Amino acid sequence: MGGSNRQLGDLEELVLLALLRLGDDAYGGSIRQELAERAGREVSISTVYVTLMRLEEKGLVRSWMGEPSGERGGKAKRHFAARPEGVEALESVRAVRERMWEGLGEGDVHVG
């Protein structure tokens, strides 16, 4: 994986975080819901999947088909989970942010 791939887009970061939060229950629908409820981001299902596939392309996420279920009209889910590389990428983003936040007091942050 090249370093450039480790740079996460804003939505990618949120999706990866949602994956970690949801654990075993991470799939298109639940991720979308998580983004809406926790991050207040209403995104279309297409966007969620395009993002997930881009993450998978980068090797940060893996996916597999599950069993069909009745509440989905007999259709199978595609489950997603973060790979260790994905977690690493999240941590490096967080580290960058923390380095950037470091030393900034409460008063330093205001609309000037």
Next chain:
Amino acid sequence: MSVEDAGRPPRLAHLLIRGRLPAELADAVSGDLEEEYRRRRAGGTGRARSDLWFWGQAVTLRAGSLRRASARLRAMTPTWERNRPRRAGHDQTTRSWMPMRPDDVKYAVRRLVRAPGFTLVAVLSLALGIGANTAMFSLVNAVLLRDLPVRAPEQLVEVYTSDEDGYPYATSSYPDFADLRGRDEVFRDVMGTRTFVSRLDQGERPQVVFGEAVSWNYFSGLGVPMALGRSFLEEEDRTAGTHPVTVLGYRTWQRDFGGDPSILGGSVRLDGRPYTVVGVAPESFTGSMPVLVTSLYVPTMQVEAIGGFEGQTSRRSSRSMFLKARLGPGVTVDQANAWLAAFSAALAEQYPDSNEGRLMTAIPIGDVALHPLVDRVLKPVAALLLVVVGLVLVIACANLASFLLARAEDRRKEIAVRLALGAGRASLIRQLLVETVMLALLGGAVGILLADWTLGLLMSFKPPIPIPVDFDVSLDRTVLLFTAGVSLAAGIAFGLAPALQATRPDIAPTLKDEGTGGGRPRRWTLRRGLVVTQVALSFVLLIGAGLFVRSLQKAQRIDPGFDIGPAALVWPFAQISGYDTDEAVAGLYRELEERLLAHPAIERVGVADRFPLGAAVQTSGYVLPGIPADSRDGDYDLDNAHVSPGYFDAMGVPILSGRTFTDDDRAGERVIIVSEAFVRRFYPGEDVVGSTIEDGSGQPLRIVGVARDTRVRTLGESPRPFVYELVGQGGMFGAEFVVRGKGTGAELLEVTRSVLDEVDPDLVLMEAKTMNEHLALMLFPPRMAAMLLSVFGGLALVLAAIGIYGVVSHAVAKRTRELGIRMSLGASARDVVRMAVGGGMRLVGVGAVVGILLAATVSWSISRFLYGIGTTDLATFAGIPVLLTLVALLAAWVPARRASAVDPVRALRAE
């Protein structure tokens, strides 16, 4: 409202979503949206709002982005493609025909286990069809197809000598064989064998064995290696009766000698004389006669030492050798025949008395099954039986195809969805095929068990012939291959049509009308066609069976012209029981007759060397004054028998004019009794008693009586001119007792046996049977035919009934909603039943018409096997339709009744 019960999103929008998505995302994305739709509904959002939302999702779906992302991923990660839906337990790549994947098998097993009723019926139907085919094929294989297990059989020919009537495939004489063996122009080896029946003293009682007297080069020439020891040496086959050596058949060695190798060099008693065992034939070689298993072999020159075969190896007119020859390198059969013609002509010139007009002919061994003459009769019978069982298999397959079509019908939704998901049509077809091929293989396996059982059953119906028969009919490799082929072909045949229909790519209409269950089903024309076919074929088989059964009934009702009441027929084989001379044999018969008559239970005793309706045909030449001869020898060939004075009384054949024989006739001039048909044919209206005819050698024979006609060779024949001579005037060979008295045939047989046992406990009984058993010989072919056809016809009927049941119950299930509406509108249960049954019976009607037409067309081809009825026998052609209609009605009524029990409310709600 729970999420699961929350109702489905709008179908068209759903279809739109699926249609726009790449296959590998279809399930996941549409499933996510459907789930959310349901959650909204369950959360209290109205249907209209939810539908609108769903439509919005469908329209705003960024299909292009998704497809591009998926394609990029696919290019990068090969596993992405294979991450498509796996819920069907199989892999849905499009390059999917070959090979079969373990997943397919797992999936097929799961589906078969999940529908045990279907699986059971399918496997059983197929097993019956395949079982019947395997059994019949084994039989035909054993009789007609199996090659002798010899080296290079393509080089081997059978050599026959023509007989006096010009029939080309008769047996040859030993001297002719010896001359032929001395020549090497076209043949590398000439082998000879003749069969004999003798007595083997082994175990508790002496047993009658079937043996072959073979030339010393027989085994080496055929290329049959011994299992143990050696075959015969040239010096053991040079002089008559000087080398009592024997090669045991493998089964005899196993059965009578426990497979003990130390038997080599030991001795067995054959016909009362010790024979040294020099070898054991291999297990694969059961002798040169198909079906019969040879117990032991002796050198040809030893055959005269066995009772009843004097002069066999020295007389050129004594023809009883079967010859086989191995063609020389590069010699064709035509060349061999040209040479044989010249060779025969030379023999005829040298020995005009015996060889005038005799021609030797060679036929490739593969072209002869039993014997050219027998083949002519057997082959059409075998062909008929194979056609019959083939039809049974076709019906079984039609049944399965019909079931699979019904299943395919039920699965169309599922299949349509899977096609929409991007499953390859090819992979779906492959999967359905795997399922049906597995059914076929299961059916084949159960079928082999059934066949084995059936063969055992068939073998227990032994033909009533006096030779101890040891049928060698087993399921061999050819048969197994055949069965495997039939099962696979059947699997593919009945798997493909439904598979093709089920995966027809017009999926949208299926998705649209999915689950409504209303309207008349339009799609089972194929299935209806199959039921019509089944009914029609069942008709053909049942009418065939009916004709044979009726023919059998008629045959059993014929008056054969003699008393068919209880009697015992016993043939003491004096010649192999130590009675060497004609005088000794005659003395034995006199004593036996006296002792039998002295028994209180026995009233009448007769002796004859041939009984009416027996297996053997026996004729002699007679010179009839004023009647032109019918053969080259200047005489008239007539059926005859040699009988004792008591014969007519014992057999119940009345003397119509003149008198019967008396014991005094043995001394004076030779006298005969003729049949009514003899008088009618040659001297109509004349009183022949007292007049004289001559035998073939010019000896005068005075007619002393006229006897009533009996059926002689077959039950169906018209009365035949017949000559009775007095037994004992020309030897007693083959003379049998007929014993009448008190009690059943079996009791009379027991009494007769005990009397014979008192006279000579070592007497070998060549044959001991009741009158019923004797008559069974004539009735054996029609009985076998009637039994087999009835069994197969019954099988066909059962299969057709299952088919009708299946169609009607499926139709009822499909029309539940319609039936519910009708009942809620006031239709009575009876109306509903009538409607459902009527649907089924229409198919039966069409099948019946086709079947009757077919049966009428094919029945002419079996006319020659039938006796006493026309091929359009009214009773059969009227009775079978009634039978089939009743069975069909029952088969349709059972599921139809279920329809009437439908609760209208539930039916209307049902999707």
